Amino acid sequence: MRNSSFIKICALAALVATNGFAIESNQAKIYEAQCVKCHGTHGEGNPAKKGPAVNNKSIGDLQIAIMDLQGNMSINGGGSGDHDKMEHNLKSIEKKGYAISSFEMAQFMYNSFNLKAKKK
Numbered sequence: 513m514r515n516s517s518f519i520k521i522c523a524l525a526a527l528v529a530t531n532g533f534a535i536e537s538n539q540a541k542i543y544e545a546q547c548v549k550c551h552g553t554h555g556e557g558n559p560a561k562k563g564p565a566v567n568n569k570s571i572g573d574l575q576i577a578i579m580d581l582q583g584n585m586s587i588n589g590g591g592s593g594d595h596d597k598m599e600h601n602l603k604s605i606e607k608k609g610y611a612i613s614s615f616e617m618a619q620f621m622y623n624s625f626n627l628k629a630k631k632k
């Protein structure tokens with residue numbers, strides 16, 4: 513039956529869309545609570561904490577960096593290159609009950625901070 517498999521696909525899509533009930537999953541709030549101190553209110557970075565600016569990266573670069581920092585990097589066949597990149601470990605932030613979505617966080621950071629995105 514074609515119809516029933518279509519319904520199954522819809523149900524699956526709905527499930528995927530509503531997954532991830534964590535304590536805090538609003539990326540803007542997570543950024544404010546957990547990232548501002550090192551990356552700045554406008555993504556300008558904070559030299560005192562060695563946090564680099566994140567207002568000059570593409571969405572793709574941000575997402576890949578976040579996945580890398582989450583330890584979820586397997587796109588390039590595992591082992592993600594230079595791990596002096598692990599000075600901060602997003603896993604420890606996630607353990608506090610923050611659900612970081614690399615895609616949504618990258619979108620948030622890009623749309624809020626990136627100067628090119630603002631100009632339109």
Ligand code: HEC
Binds near residue numbers: 547561563566577617
């Ligand atoms: C304790 C300070 C600190 C906190 C908190 C912190 N970061 Fe970072 N972040 C850094 C440092 C230092 C680097 C660069 C070196 C490294 O990767 O360890 C970095 C690198 C990054 C990069 C890669 C930037 C690049 O140039 O490639 C991204 C993206 C990023 N952080 C996102 C986040 C997000 C999202 C959060 C909050 C969930 C966060 N960071 C919290 C210090 C911090």
